[in-house]
Amino acid sequence: MERYLGDEAATVAAGRALGQAAQGGAVMFLQGDLGAGKTTLSRGVLRAFGHSGAVKSPTYTLVEPYEFEPTPVYHFDLYRLGDPEELEYMGIRDYFTGQCVCLVEWPSRGEGYLPVADVVVTLTAKPPGRHLSVLAQTPRGQSLVDALVFEK
Template sequence: MTEQHWELADEAATRALGIRFAEVLDSGLVVYLHGELGAGKTSFARALLTALGVGERIKSPTYSLVEGYQAKGRPAWHLDLYRIADPGELEWLGLDALSDPAAVVLVEWPERGRGALPAPDLELDLSYSGLGRQAWLRPLSVRGEHLLRRLQ
């Protein structure tokens, strides 16, 4: 399967894409979120986690680096690695839990954790497009392909 492209008129459309992911997600998934500051990575992650039933406030992990939740009986992790200078800095975080195949793992700035993270099932690139945004979704595994088929 090839990548999908979505035009997102505004932040509400970015959140709607996160909600749509939650509606079709039927297994664990590792998603690498790429994009400039303010492009919508955290908005997407919050919408997805909320739609998966996380009942607590979903904090941006900008300073904590990782936030863990329970989402419909499965673990969910949201990482923001913007402040990481070297992947070795992640050793003390105990990222072994991210390898649970039932977990939903959302990683902002994954290139900063290269080698310390589980392989992605899907990459989501968010970028500015005029007054809105655009999203490119690339499947990198069978699970990623499955989710994109269900999104169509």
């Protein structure tokens, strides 16, 4: 599934659509260059779960938990990860229960320690906006893609 997002509001709306489609849980890898809109998209996903506060990228803490019922959301940013093995020490496997949504920015930095993503979301700058690509990698991911409904 591909879509052009003309501005920040469209990126948040696309994230909200992803969040609504992932209410039962999903692992989403978020790919794109610095400034591509990964955290903005994450803000939209969190809005779908009812979060109205600020959303910052957890660059230094590696993970920011959002405890929603019944589906918690964990926002990871692995950009500053020195060694993927550090994920093992932080108990990374405890986050991927199948009953939560895990948003993982810079997933290549955790290769070998992360599960297979249900969907890979790629954002590419295409001024004045960005291009969104959502690729299903599992049956759960395909169900998520099939359930996507974007605002007009």
